Amino acid sequence: MSIAYLLGKVSGKTLQVNPNVPLLMVLSILPDIDIIYDLLFNSEIHRGPTHSILFAVLLFAPIFLRYRKRAVPYFLALISHSLLGDFFIGGQLQLFWPFSSDSYGVTRIGSYDLSIDSTVNIVLEVTLFAAAMLTLYKTRDWKIFFRSGKTNLVLVIPIITVLLPSTIGYPFTTPLILSQPTLAVAHIIYLILFIIAVSKTLLTIYNSKFKKKMPKTIQI
Secondary structure (H helix, E strand, O other): OHHHHHHHHHHHHHHOOOOOHHHHHHHHHHHHHHHHHHHHHOOOOOOOHHHOHHHHHHHHHHHHHHHHHHHHHHHHHHHHHHHHHHOOOOOOEOOOOOOOOOOEOOOEEOOEEOOOOOHHHHHHHHHHHHHHHHHHHHOOHHHHHHOOOHHHHHHHHHHHHHHHHHHHOOOOOOOHHHHOHHHHHHHHHHHHHHHHHHHHHHHHHHHHHHHOOOOOOOOO
């Protein structure tokens, strides 16, 4: 999510468009919806079809036709998950599904295993997270999470598919907060921001739809 946000801000500034921050972050983790499929159906398709670059291109083709350059930050957010995140950490990606089921990615550099819990990955993730937080602060994008907005509701997706499950356990054998507390801090901060954004929006919707319909109290 940090990579996608930073890419979105840089590409948005270059193209003179203002991308929606919640959408950038949701698209960045969208390929990992296969984790839920694995959990529900006891399968092992993680890093499979949903991580395919060809699938991403097909998905975005009509979006590019309609929105043109405004779609670029969102497309970069989506493919950053596979090409910049998983490709270099862990690998085993079906990048060219459905035309090929071969797996790609860097799993080792020299003596370093590039797994989620490797030192290399932890340093990279913490650095990117710090850069994203600094950018959120300097651009005042952090305020987005503290005000109501219907697009904030899409943040339910990373809450239930990635942030909450990985923090308390799945897909890891040990909850991230116990095995890698450094990484868990970033997860928890994002989780808190997203929950605030969703709650604020739901409360506003509730107030606008239900409180207005309540009859006024008759004063005698």
